[in-house]
Amino acid sequence: MTDPAPATFRDLPYARPDLDSLARRYAEELAPAFRDAKSADAENRIIETWNGLRSNLGTSEAIARVRYKQDTKDAAAEAENAFFDAAAPRMEELEVLFARTILGSPRRSEIAERWGPQLIRILEARREQFRSEIAEAVAEEAQLGSRYTKLLAQAEIPFRGESLTLSELARPTQDPDRATREEAQRARFGYFEAHREELDEIYDRLVRLRDGMGRTLGFGGFTRLGYLRMTRTDYGPAEVARFREEIRRRVVPLAREIRNRQAKKLGLAKLLFHDEPLHDPRGNPKPVGDGAFILGEARRMYHAMHPDLGRFIDLMIERDLLDLESRKGKSHGGFCSFFPDYRVPFIFSNFNGTQHDVEVLTHEAGHAFQGYMSRDARVVDYFFPTLEACEIHSMSMEFLAWPFMERFFGEAADRFRRQHLAGAILFLPYAALVDEFQHEVYARPGLAPRERKALWLDLERRYLPWRDYGGLPFVSDGGLWQHQRHIYASPFYYIDYALAETCALQMWRKAESDRPRALEDYFEICRVGGSLPFQEIVRRGRLVSPFEEGCLAEAVEAARAWLAERE
Ligand code: ZN
Numbered sequence: 001m002t003d004p005a006p007a008t009f010r011d012l013p014y015a016r017p018d019l020d021s022l023a024r025r026y027a028e029e030l031a032p033a034f035r036d037a038k039s040a041d042a043e044n045r046i047i048e049t050w051n052g053l054r055s056n057l058g059t060s061e062a063i064a065r066v067r068y069k070q071d072t073k074d075a076a077a078e079a080e081n082a083f084f085d086a087a088a089p090r091m092e093e094l095e096v097l098f099a100r101t102i103l104g105s106p107r108r109s110e111i112a113e114r115w116g117p118q119l120i121r122i123l124e125a126r127r128e129q130f131r132s133e134i135a136e137a138v139a140e141e142a143q144l145g146s147r148y149t150k151l152l153a154q155a156e157i158p159f160r161g162e163s164l165t166l167s168e169l170a171r172p173t174q175d176p177d178r179a180t181r182e183e184a185q186r187a188r189f190g191y192f193e194a195h196r197e198e199l200d201e202i203y204d205r206l207v208r209l210r211d212g213m214g215r216t217l218g219f220g221g222f223t224r225l226g227y228l229r230m231t232r233t234d235y236g237p238a239e240v241a242r243f244r245e246e247i248r249r250r251v252v253p254l255a256r257e258i259r260n261r262q263a264k265k266l267g268l269a270k271l272l273f274h275d276e277p278l279h280d281p282r283g284n285p286k287p288v289g290d291g292a293f294i295l296g297e298a299r300r301m302y303h304a305m306h307p308d309l310g311r312f313i314d315l316m317i318e319r320d321l322l323d324l325e326s327r328k329g330k331s332h333g334g335f336c337s338f339f340p341d342y343r344v345p346f347i348f349s350n351f352n353g354t355q356h357d358v359e360v361l362t363h364e365a366g367h368a369f370q371g372y373m374s375r376d377a378r379v380v381d382y383f384f385p386t387l388e389a390c391e392i393h394s395m396s397m398e399f400l401a402w403p404f405m406e407r408f409f410g411e412a413a414d415r416f417r418r419q420h421l422a423g424a425i426l427f428l429p430y431a432a433l434v435d436e437f438q439h440e441v442y443a444r445p446g447l448a449p450r451e452r453k454a455l456w457l458d459l460e461r462r463y464l465p466w467r468d469y470g471g472l473p474f475v476s477d478g479g480l481w482q483h484q485r486h487i488y489a490s491p492f493y494y495i496d497y498a499l500a501e502t503c504a505l506q507m508w509r510k511a512e513s514d515r516p517r518a519l520e521d522y523f524e525i526c527r528v529g530g531s532l533p534f535q536e537i538v539r540r541g542r543l544v545s546p547f548e549e550g551c552l553a554e555a556v557e558a559a560r561a562w563l564a565e566r567e
Contacts, residue, residue, distance in 0.1 A: 040110035069331035085142035089135035167350035200449035211445035272470035285412035326350035336367035343375035366397025374529025385530035391500030431498035453478030
């Protein structure tokens with residue numbers, strides 16, 4: 001395998017790409033040369049050059065995006081981020097030119113043989129999702145997404161004499177003291193209330209823009225375009241709707257049982273919204289050390305798990321490819337990025353002293369390790385798979401780390417595992433809710449902001465029937481979804497987590513009964529990377545597709561039994 005470049009993240013060179021000369025090279029050199037090529041060999045050489053250019057461009061963008069999210073108040077970083085927002089349509093245009101040119105070849109089967117048939121599927125999806133008529137809308141969409149990111153990143157919320165970011169505020173929302181929890185949620189959604197109009201306006205504009213793009217492309221609305229953007233090549237909205245129905249039938253009853261048990265454990269007659277984050281009257285399990293401690297333990301854990309994981313974590317630490325702690329001005333959330341030219345991943349998170357720190361690190365390390373294992377991928381499109389498959393790597397890693405939880409949580413490790421599994425079950429209905437909400441929103445793009453909130457509350461009653469906001473402002477009116485970044489920035493990217501969780505639960509069961517086999521399957525799907533579509537990756541991991549009848553029911557029964565045994 002290739003050795004990743006020996007630089008730290010800080011030292012990675014960055015220069016704003018020259019899109020004019022790149023566009024000329026695509027249009028005047030590469031595309032005509034490809035069309036004139038007389039053999040598959042000649043075509044493949046051009047694809048290789050092209051792949052190199054796409055790798056350069058993708059690397060520049062990934063570096064700019066990460067550096068901006070590290071400090072949204074840095075004007076130079078903001079300018080580079082804005083450059084890529086504005087460049088989004090031109091970059092799409094370049095990608096589409098690449099896709100059209102290659103798909104126009106009479107030797108597609110030889111191309112598929114050299115690069116894998118998944119490249120053809122990816123290019124087909126890409127070809128359909130852009131025409132120059134939507135260029136302006138694409139740029140505006142990116143700008144609106146960045147406006148939303150900035151609005152949330154720069155929140156400085158007064159709370160008991162301190163000024164907290166949204167990530168930092170997550171900690172008091174799970175305080176054992178009920179009044180503290182409620183006050184924290186009031187402070188949190190007070191910020192949203194203060195920006196109500198802007199949040200509504202950004203989303204309303206996004207929905208109308210996306211609907212318009214879908215119509216311009218001849219899809220009659222956004223949904224089909226949304227699926228194409230997610231490169232969902234082996235299933236569609238009908239399969240996803242059936243999967244949501246399975247969640248409603250199979251998972252919601254167990255989720256309700258878990259909530260009832262939680263209320264009893266907390267000694268509450270009625271579990272309110274601000275009680276939901278607390279699972280134990282003693283407080284949720286907390287890591288027994290700070291961020292540096294967690295990282296040190298993670299390093300030992302990965303060395304103990306497998307030599308490849310050990311090499312991977314050493315690389316991440318030695319090359320400074322992690323930014324874990326929360327800071328003012330740093331964008332909220334956690335994600336994993338990848339720099340194709342250097343063949344290294346990057347992990348971004350916001351540690352806040354809760355169990356979340358361990359979860360986010362194992363989760364993002366799952367993504368990053370898969371990228372690391374796929375670093376010799378033939379084309380840039382294969383470094384990561386489509387997102388529902390990506391999340392199998394991350395969520396399975398959270399479960400594969402279970403035997404090591406004593407290192408992070410000490411005596412509370414068992415409580416952590418219980419809560420983690422319960423959390424996985426509780427998450428599924430929420431993910432289905434976010435997904436159905438978006439399908440409804442894009443099916444009825446003319447809804448007013450107020451009507452969208454009513455729709456959310458309506459769906460919430462079906463998926464989270466226990467939910468009671470206890471009169472908490474903003475969320476009582478149906479505004480909760482406005483804190484969910486995906487709904488703004490990555491439409492339809494959410495059910496992916498539920499599809500992947502369904503696979504990760506299978507990986508959990510396998511690891512409980514046969515850990516070596518589970519690890520073997522895990523490494524296999526990491527190596528596959530993005531070279532196959534979702535359901536084929538699932539098969540390579542010897543897992544059952546979430547779309548198969550009964551798949552979810554089995555996982556849910558296993559979780560129910562495991563949890564009942566340990567109550
Ligand atoms: Zn993830």
